[in-house]
Ligand code: ADP
């Protein structure tokens with residue numbers, strides 16, 4: 654059981670207060686939706702957790718470890734995976750090859766053993782192939798392993814990107830607007846997949862998403878940001894019927 658704590662986090666960009674004193678927690682095995690109008694600070698918060706943006710004040714902790722003092726690569730090494738809005742994959746390589754590349758980044762054998770093809774490298778290669786196979790199975794992509802990324806539907810590319818995160822042995826997964834560009838069938842499939850990842854791997858999931866039916870059916874809890882401030886944190890039904898949450902969204906429409 655691990656806990657990700659966002660503690661009194663503020664982020665200033667020049668005169669813009671993108672986040673003001675935001676505090677909430679996310680435990681492994683829970684799925685939290687981060688919602689709020691455009692410009693509320695949602696992406697900035699994900700950036701703070703993944704180490705891309707350093708808080709101006711406050712901190713992010715994984716259990717006792719302070720993540721907000723580490724560079725992004727070290728944050729990833731602590732088991733925080735991030736799926737971006739637009740997957741960055743090598744278009745001319747296959748699904749399997751793209752995932753093997755992700756593995757190699759985390760394998761950690763040196764140049765010398767690579768040149769000499771030492772036994773530990775062969776073992777590492779076999780382990781990588783096995784892990785890729787397992788992740789492909791999890792994603793329901795085993796039949797697409799040999800397909801080139803450029804011939805893959807957009808929804809499948811997003812799954813491959815998620816696969817890259819899974820190969821990093823993550824404990825928490827951050828997703829920024831994962832269903833943008835997906836059709837209804839792909840959305841339903843992604844929701845089932847995220848629920849299964851929580852069930853089978855005990856992942857904690859933090860998802861930024863505009864689609865209210867999607868978040869309320871997926872998440873245990875919703876956190877609402879408005880102009881950088883946390884204005885609600887609770888069960889989806891309670892949060893979505895709270896007057897100040899409705900007012901914040903109505904304000905956006907008006
Ligand atoms: P959301 O994802 O909720 O739409 P963002 O986190 O992207 O909101 O942005 C929050 C606020 O911070 C906005 O006013 C945005 O213009 C500003 N902002 C975000 N990133 C930067 C940046 N790198 N430099 C300056 N301002 C930024």
Ligand code: MG
Nearest residue numbers: 695696697829
């Ligand atoms: Mg955003």
